[in-house]
Amino acid sequence: MKELPIIRSFIKFAWRHFGLRTRYLQWKGQKLVNEWEYLVDNAPDRADADRRVLIIPSDPVLISRSTGDQAMIDAIKAEWTRRMPDAKVYVATVGGDADLAAGKLGLEPLPILQDGSTITDSYTASLAIRPDVVILMGADGVDGSYDPSFSVRNLALVDLLSRSGAEAYITGFSVSRDFHPLVTTVFDRIDENVAVNLRDPVSFARFTDASDCSAREVADVAFLLKPQENRSVGRLNKWIDEQRSLGRTVLGLNFHPLLLELDHRSALTDLIEAMAEVVEGLLKTGDIAILLIDHDERGSSSDALCLRPLYEMLTSRFSQRLLYPEGRLSAPEIKALSSQLDGVISGRMHLMIASIGAATPTFGIDYKDKMEGLLQLCELDCDNLASAETVLADPNDFRERIMAWIADLEAQRSKVVAALPSIRKSALKNFAPLK
Known part of the structure; x- marks a missing residue:
């Protein structure tokens, strides 16, 4: 046997x-x-x-x-x-x-x-x-x-x-x-x-x-989703407010196994370690706090397979500035939460959509080469895009790109706000009658 x-x-x-x-x-x-x-x-x-x-x-x-x-x-x-x-x-x-x-x-x-x-x-x-x-x-x-x-x-x-x-x-x-x-x-x-x-x-x-x-x-039909504020979101908003009161930039972070193609999935541990190196470098600056966001819990592609080990690697040193919430938030709750963050680093397309829909700048970790089109649709900077391969190749370079993006968050937010009316109008076209 x-x-x-x-x-x-x-x-x-x-x-x-x-x-x-x-x-x-x-x-x-x-x-x-x-x-x-x-x-x-x-x-x-x-x-x-x-x-x-x-x-x-x-x-x-x-x-x-x-x-x-x-x-x-x-x-x-x-x-x-x-x-x-x-x-x-x-x-x-x-x-x-x-x-x-x-x-x-x-x-x-x-x-x-x-x-x-x-x-x-x-x-x-x-x-x-x-x-x-x-x-x-x-x-x-x-x-x-x-x-x-x-x-x-x-x-x-x-x-x-x-x-x-x-x-x-x-x-x-x-x-x-x-x-x-x-x-x-x-x-x-x-x-x-x-x-x-x-x-x-x-x-x-x-x-x-x-x-x-x-x-x-x-535009994706999910742009039509309405946010939902409730007690769960309120608790996380309180943590965000506390971090911001200390002068910190508060970011959301998500990544997951599907960022690697199936025949490269054996490198998942390496990707987690590389992302932990990136997050550690960001947190060491002292003026950044990070909220880990679960967005998918489907078996072998679950976000927790990446986020949980990263959190366990770093929480003992950065427990005041790194948070991994217990319990899963719904899609409307995540959209409400995203609106309170300064920016979101996302490996999930629909987390990017929730963030942009909430007027929050995003930096994408692409897979199946589909995020560039989203940024183009929203008239956002396609330089704010990476891949698992680039993170693995040079974590320090990826961290420096994130730092440059953070420095530009105010300008990025202005672009998102300006694009939102046309994005929502475009999302409604999903159900417009054919002419």
């Missing part, structure tokens, strides 16, 4: 590094494309609609364990409840615990995305609720760079529901350099009534270069 862990480790290594995962997802994605192409020619008409909105989430398993997903769901729900006060809002799930999570968000679960279910299964079950509106949450789950089969299935479902008469939207999403050809196959034939939205100018340019599909540039 002692050999079992070794065998499992070898299988996991081979799956990641010998191309087995890539080949399997390609095969699975192609099978789904073939099924969708058959259904396109045989899509039934929907029965009379019944004031129902269906959200297809970025993660039908965990629903809102990512704070970014929660921000998008909350913003979508609020907008469509405003438009259709009597509508019932559903979210597609895999069933089980996902249904419970949906209920906690005030949504009706629709378990149609179980592992092994076909597009036909999901489509038929969707038609049964007679949706007026179907919304595929965009973000970074549409371009196929993580899993082309997942992207194909979701795109196929929104396409087929549109062909059957539902009003259909894909909220603003990113396109990385790894835009998968199976996904472009679907976009090239997607129903012309689907509103396809790209969430930044870089993604829009990549999309239009790769596909003939009609699309428009918008």
Whole structure:
């Protein structure tokens, strides 16, 4: 039995590094494309609609364990409840615990995305609720760079529901350099009534270069999220006020395992140590305090896998100026908290969005090359962007870049404030009717 862990480790290594995962997802994605192409020619008409909105989430398993997903769901729900006060809002799930999570968000679960279910299964079950509106949450789950089969299935479902008469939207999403050809196959034939939205100018340019599909540039729907002040946020605001009363600049910090590509994930310990070196250098100045912000708690990509060990390395020496809050904050709470910070260093796209939406400057640690487009959209300085690779290569250089950014925070905040009205207007375009 002692050999079992070794065998499992070898299988996991081979799956990641010998191309087995890539080949399997390609095969699975192609099978789904073939099924969708058959259904396109045989899509039934929907029965009379019944004031129902269906959200297809970025993660039908965990629903809102990512704070970014929660921000998008909350913003979508609020907008469509405003438009259709009597509508019932559903979210597609895999069933089980996902249904419970949906209920906690005030949504009706629709378990149609179980592992092994076909597009036909999901489509038929969707038609049964007679949706007026179907919304595929965009973000970074549409371009196929993580899993082309997942992207194909979701795109196929929104396409087929549109062909059957539902009003259909894909909220603003990113396109990385790894835009998968199976996904472009679907976009090239997607129903012309689907509103396809790209969430930044870089993604829009990549999309239009790769596909003939009609699309428009918008801001991420999470910019519409309303902040929420409460007792939990108030306690943290008190700590921030205390730090600021001592003349300190108060920063938020987030980083996580996904900053490293899957085949480089073995360097995670090195990244944590490099970031600890950076944070130590910042705290040694004496006039900086740092709040560690959890934004995602999904298994092996959880922020705590990076933030907890960093905190444990440094808290004994900097306990008065380094805080890692107990308990997870919701998306509206994080947006409220971000408004009180002087700046946020973020490895999460939606933490950057929450911060910018709260008029707080951000410095991004990029992954899947998607943050540059966000900064361009907001007319912010793209020099305020790094990567895990640059942090690993030279932590001191990264710290010096952060110090230069801190020195410019007042000017950065003015830029963010000036950009916000147009950003919010652009976010509303996610649900503007096609012309």
